[in-house]
Each structure stands twice: as C-alpha cells, then as structure tokens.
Amino acid sequence: xxxxxxxxxxxxxxxxxxxxxxxxxxxxxxxxxxxxxxxxxxxxxxxxxxxxxxxxxxxxxxxxxxxxxxxxxxxxxxxxxxxxxxxxxxxxxxxxxxxxxxxxxxxxxxxxxxxxxxxxxxxxxxxxxxxxxxxxxxxxxxxxxxxxxxxxxxxxxxxxxxxxxxxxxxxxxxxxxxxxxxxxxxxxxxxxxxxxxxxxxxxxxxxxxxxxxxxxxxxxxxxxxxxxxxxxxxxxxxxxxxxxxxxxxxxxxxxxxxxxxxxxxxxxxxx
Amino acid sequence: xxxxxxxxxxxxxxxxxxxxxxxxxxxxxxxxxxxxxxxxxxxxxxxxxxxxxxxxxxxxxxxxxxxxxxxxxxxxxxxxxxxxxxxxxxxxxxxxxxxxxxxxxxxxxxxxxxxxxxxxxxxxxxxxxxxxxxxxxxxxxxxxxxxxxxxxxxxxxxxxxxxxxxxxxxxxxxxxxxxxxxxxxxxxxxxxxxxxxxxxxxxxxxxxxxxxxxxxxxxxxxxxxxxxxxxxxxxxxxxxxxxxxxxxxxxxxxxxxxxxxxxxxxxxxxxxxxxxxxxxxxxxxxx
Numbered sequence: 001x002x003x004x005x006x007x008x009x010x011x012x013x014x015x016x017x018x019x020x021x022x023x024x025x026x027x028x029x030x031x032x033x034x035x036x037x038x039x040x041x042x043x044x045x046x047x048x049x050x051x052x053x054x055x056x057x058x059x060x061x062x063x064x065x066x067x068x069x070x071x072x073x074x075x076x077x078x079x080x081x082x083x084x085x086x087x088x089x090x091x092x093x094x095x096x097x098x099x100x101x102x103x104x105x106x107x108x109x110x111x112x113x114x115x116x117x118x119x120x121x122x123x124x125x126x127x128x129x130x131x132x133x134x135x136x137x138x139x140x141x142x143x144x145x146x147x148x149x150x151x152x153x154x155x156x157x158x159x160x161x162x163x164x165x166x167x168x169x170x171x172x173x174x175x176x177x178x179x180x181x182x183x184x185x186x187x188x189x190x191x192x193x194x195x196x197x198x199x200x201x202x203x204x205x206x207x208x209x210x211x212x213x214x215x216x217x218x219x220x221x222x223x224x225x226x227x228x229x230x231x232x233x234x235x236x237x238x239x240x241x242x243x244x245x246x247x248x249x250x251x252x253x254x255x256x257x258x259x260x261x262x263x264x265x266x267x268x269x270x271x
Numbered sequence: 272x273x274x275x276x277x278x279x280x281x282x283x284x285x286x287x288x289x290x291x292x293x294x295x296x297x298x299x300x301x302x303x304x305x306x307x308x309x310x311x312x313x314x315x316x317x318x319x320x321x322x323x324x325x326x327x328x329x330x331x332x333x334x335x336x337x338x339x340x341x342x343x344x345x346x347x348x349x350x351x352x353x354x355x356x357x358x359x360x361x362x363x364x365x366x367x368x369x370x371x372x373x374x375x376x377x378x379x380x381x382x383x384x385x386x387x388x389x390x391x392x393x394x395x396x397x398x399x400x401x402x403x404x405x406x407x408x409x410x411x412x413x414x415x416x417x418x419x420x421x422x423x424x425x426x427x428x429x430x431x432x433x434x435x436x437x438x439x440x441x442x443x444x445x446x447x448x449x450x451x452x453x454x455x456x457x458x459x460x461x462x463x464x465x466x467x468x469x470x471x472x473x474x475x476x477x478x479x480x481x482x483x484x485x486x487x488x489x490x491x492x493x494x495x496x497x498x499x500x501x502x503x504x505x506x507x508x509x510x511x512x513x514x515x516x517x518x519x520x521x522x523x524x525x526x527x528x529x530x531x532x533x534x535x536x537x538x539x540x541x542x543x544x545x546x547x548x549x550x551x552x553x554x555x556x557x558x
Contacts, residue, residue, distance in 0.1 A: 009464040009465055009466065010459075010464070010465040012465075012466075013464075013465035013466050013469065014465070016359075017359045017362050017363065018359070018363060020355070020356060020359040021359035021360045021362065021363035022363075023356070024356035024357065024359060024360050024436070025360060025375065025378050025379075027356065027432075027433055027436075028378055028379060028382055028433060028436055028437075029378050029381070029382075030397075031382075031390055031393030031394060031396075031397060031433060032381065032382065032385060032389075032390070032393060034393055034396055034397055034403065035389065035392060035393040035396060038396055045401060046395070046396045046399065046401070046402075047401050047406070048396060048397075048401075048402065048403045048406060087291075088291050088292040088295055089292065091288040091289070091291060091292065092288065092289040092291070092292035092293070094284040094288050095284050095285065095286050095287065095288035095289035096286070096289055097284075098282060098283045098284075099283060099286065101286075103286065104286065104289075107289055107293060110293070110296055110300075110301075111292065111296065113300075114300065115487075115490075116486070116487075116490045116538060116542050117535060117538065117539075118490075118493075118494040118510075118511065118531070118534050118535060118538055119494060120494060120496055120511045120514055120515065120531075121304075121307065121514065121531035121532075121534055121535050122300070122303065122304070124307065124514065124518050124524075124527060124528070124531055125303035125304050125306060125307040125528075125531065126299065126303045128303065128306055128307065128310065128524065128528075129299075129302060129303040129306050132306065144299050145299075147295070147299075148295075148296070148299055148300050151292065155292075167282040170281050170282045171281055171282065173281075174281040180281065183281075202384070205384045208386075209386045209387055209388075211387070211388070211496055211497050212494070212496055212511070215496075215515065215519075216518070216519075226386060226387070226388045226497070229386075229388045229389075229392070230388055230497055230500075230501070233388070233391075233392060233395070233501055234500075234501070237395065237399075241392060242392070242396075245386075245388075245389040245392055245393070248385065248386050248389050249385055249389060252381065252384050252385045252386075253381065255384075256377065256380065256381060256384060260377070265380070266373060266376040266377060266380060269376075269380065269441050270376065270441055270444045270445050270448070
C-alpha cells in the first residue's frame with residue numbers, strides 16, 4: 001500500500017515538473033515562431049493566423065532604405081566593438097585568469113560590472129562625459145560605449161577557457177625550450193580559441209541588439225537598427241517590421257548553428 | 272602588483288596585460304559614472320550649486336517613489352515567474368538523453384541571442400486586440416470583446432519573463448548538473464517522497480544556481496527598457512523610461528543623474544543581498 005502511494009506520489013511529481021517544463025519551453029519558443037509565421041502574411045495586419053501567405057513584406061523590406069541604413073550602422077559598430085572587445089578582453093583575461101591577487105579579483109569585478117549595472121545609466125553618463133570633453137556623438141562614441149558593455153562577455157568566456165587549460169602543458173612547453181610567445185601562439189591560443197570565438201559572438205550579438213547605450217550615443221546620422229525598429233513600433237504596427245524580425249530570427253538561428261559547431265556554444269554556457 | 276615573483280611562473284601572465292582594458296574602463300566607465308554622481312549632487316543644471324536637492328526631490332515626491340517601487344516590484348514578479356517556469360526546464364534537462372539536452376539548451380539559448388525588439392514585437396502580436404490569445408478566446412466563444420492584455424502589468428510580466436528566462440535557466444542547469452544523483456536516490460530509498468526530496472534536497476543544493484539566476488534575471492528585468500515601454504505603453508512608467516524622459520525629453524540632466532544613481536544603488540543593493548545569500552547557501556550546500 002505504502003509503496004503504491006509512493007509510486008503515485010513520484011508520478012505526480014514527475015508529471016507536474018514535466019508539464020511545467022514543456023509549457024515553459026513552449027512559452028520560450030512560441031513568440032519567435034509566431035513572428036516568423038506572421039511575417040509571411042499576405043494581409044496588411046498582424047492578425048494571427050494570417051489570411052494568406054506571401055513574400056510581399058519581404059519584398060517591401062528590400063525598399064526600406066531607412067532600415068538598410070540603420071542595419072549598416074549597427075553592423076559596423078558591432079564589428080568594431082567586437083574587435084576592440086576581443087583585443088582588450090583577451091589580454092585582460094590572460095592577466096587575471098590564474099592570478100589570485102586582490103588586484104586581479106578587483107579588476108575581474110570591475111570588468112564584469114557592466115553586466116549588472118543599468119546600461120541606461122551608463123549611456124547617460126557616457127553622453128555627459130563626451131559632451132564635457134567636447135567629443136560629438138559619432139560612430140566612435142558608439143563603438144566606445146558598446147565596447148564597455150560587450151567586453152565582459154569576451155573576458156568571461158576567455159577566463160572560462162583558460163581555466164580548462166592544463167598548466168602542465170605550458171610547463172612542458174617551457175621545459176622543452178619554447179619561448180613564452182611561441183607557447184602562447186602554438187599551444188594556448190589554439191586551445192582557448194573556441195572560448196574566445198564564443199565570447200566574441202555573444203559580444204557581437206549584444207552590441208548589434210544594444211538599445212540603452214545607443215539611445216544616448218547616437219544621432220540621426222548614426223541611426224541604429226534596434227532603435228529604428230523600436231521607434232517604428234511605437235508609432236504604428238508595421239508588417240515590414242515583422243519581415244525584418246523574420247530575417248533577424250533566421251539569421252540568429254543560422255549563426256547559433258554555426259557557433260554550436262565551431263565552439264560547442266551550448267556546453268560553454270552551462271558549465 | 273604585490274605578487275611580482277609569480278611573474279616568473281610560466282603558467283601565469285603578467286598583470287600588465289590587464290592595463291589597457293583597465294585604463295579603458297577608467298576613462299570610459301568609471302569616469303562617466305563619477306561625473307554622473309558629481310552632477311547629481313548639484314541643485315542646478317549648470318552644476319554650480321552643490322546640494323542634495325535632486326535626491327530630496329526624488330525621495331519626497333510620491334510620483335518618483337511610485338515609479339521606483341513599481342520597478343522593483345516588477346523585477347520581483349518577473350524573477351518569481353522565471354524561477355517557477357525555469358526550474359522544471361533545468362530539472363527536465365538532467366533527465367533526458369544527450370540529443371534532447373541539446374534541443375532544450377538551444378531552445379533556451381535562441382531567445383537570449385535573438386534581438387530584444389524582435390522578441391518584444393512577438394508579444395505585441397500575441398497579446399494585441401487581434402492577437403492570438405484574443406482571437407482564440409473569441410473563436411471559442413469564451414469572450415465577446417477582446418481582453419486588454421497589452422499595456423497591462425500581466426502583459427509586461429509575461430513578456431519580460433519570456434525575454435529573461437534564459438538568464439534564469441542556464442545557471443540552474445549548471446547547478447543541477449553538479450548535484451550528486453546518488454543523493455536523490457538515497458533520499459527516496461530512505462522513504463522521503465519525490466516532492467519532499469525535491470524541496471528538502473534538490474532545491475537547497477541548487478541554491479547557488481537559483482541565486483545566480485535570480486540576480487541576473489532581476490537586474491535584466493528592471494532595466495529592460497524596450498520591453499517595458501512597448502508592452503507597458505504610456506500609462507505604465509518604470510525607472511528606465513523615467514530616466515530617459517528626464518534626460519532626453521526634458522534635458523534635466525542633474526535630476527536624471529540622481530535617478531540614475533538611485534537606480535544604480537537599488538540594483539547594487541539587490542545584487543549584494545543575493546550575493547550574500549549566495550555565500551551563505553554555498554556553505555549550506557557544501558555541508
């Protein structure tokens with residue numbers, strides 16, 4: 001009797017957990033699927049399910065020069081911010097990864113703090129500093145602002161990759177007479193490269209998607225894609241935005257698939 | 272700098288490599304924040320008269336305090352929803368084969384990397400007057416007139432929970448993966464039921480992950496400008512939009528600075544409470 005009670009009890013637990021998990025997974029994935037479906041509508045509204053299907057809004061997207069302009073700006077800023085983040089972030093990660101000194105720990109917290117501090121406050125602060133020193137808002141100020149909020153991803157992923165590195169490999173290399181630079185190029189770099197790429201990828205995506213910093217550090221000449229989309233959505237519900245969202249979703253899925261192959265992204269983020 | 276002898280060690284690199292990023296942060300991160308603090312301590316826009324006027328204004332103004340309160344509450348609600356929905360995902364992840372594990376992790380990961388504007392836009396499509404929920408309920412004859420879902424607290428919490436769910440789920444998956452599965456079996460064979468084992472063994476041992484997830488989710492939810500403003504609409508005002516209005520529309524930089532500092536301190540307070548809890552729970556989990 002008691003064992004049957006326990007089985008029922010176990011089943012009720014497993015069932016409850018599985019049902020909630022499946023509902024949660026549906027909630028996570030459904031919005032992207034909905035947008036993808038609506039973007040192929042033949043109608044003029046965002047009604048779901050669409051009255052019919054067509055590629056007309058994707059064709060419309062072809063002529064949306066304002067979106068093209070904003071997308072180009074976002075892409076350029078994201079590429080520069082990612083490059084700068086990798087150069088500065090990997091060097092800093094090498095310095096602080098195995099060090100147990102207080103200064104290393106303090107620097108680590110400093111480099112990670114943009115992840116939790118409200119980015120909007122930082123955006124305003126950066127705007128005030130740039131206007132104080134007389135630097136006008138430009139792609140340069142955007143790259144600087146984006147680098148501050150994107151570099152933590154590179155630092156974190158590089159440190160994680162370095163932590164997996166066997167110290168004995170470096171010692172053997174040194175014992176065999178290799179210089180530190182040679183060891184770095186031939187042993188360390190190849191082993192931590194997937195970690196660096198994963199960090200750079202996340203930095204790139206978060207720069208491309210950044211709103212709070214761009215909001216303060218851009219002007220009409222440097223319109224950024226997420227802000228253009230946000231302002232379009234504030235005004236009217238445009239189906240062109242659905243088509244653009246479709247493009248972004250498909251691009252993200254493709255990039256994640258490539259990154260999963262190259263860097264094992266999913267394992268990296270759960271370890 | 273105190274550990275100079277360590278630089279001979281071939282397995283570590285000199286602290287000098289951290290100097291470029293440290294300088295970059297000093298100039299473009301620390302200095303702006305200090306300037307923000309400096310301006311917030313002035314009573315006039317030009318920054319000539321020192322004083323706590325901006326803070327007094329905020330802390331004695333019921334409207335401002337209301338915005339702060341509703342923002343902190345919003346964060347708590349979103350975090351709670353993410354925890355309740357995210358924990359079972361992490362639990363399920365530990366019980367399925369490697370193929371399903373990859374699928375689950377990619378489902379969790381994709382939204383994290385998809386543009387926030389796109390994800391928020393999706394919720395407009397779902398929650399709108401002609402959206403899926405209203406269309407379904409109407410075609411089933413459950414309601415006559417569309418429900419108001421957009422521009423409500425419910426809508427904002429739901430959309431934010433979906434947007435921030437990965438930040439909760441990923442640390443939970445890591446934490447649950449570190450629990451010795453034998454403990455689960457031991458508890459069950461000693462007569463504790465599955466529910467009791469979950470609440471007495473699994474949940475306490477996963478507390479470091481719970482706290483890490485809660486910190487990230489909370490910090491992200493209260494600063495999520497786009498989702499708050501698009502799903503919340505004009506009637507609901509949260510701290511990020513309040514800050515933006517004061518800084519950009521009204522050009523009141525000293526007050527906007529004070530709002531930023533108060534908001535920063537609120538986030539820091541929440542993060543340090545979570546961090547302290549995390550430190551305590553690690554001691555508990557290790558026992």
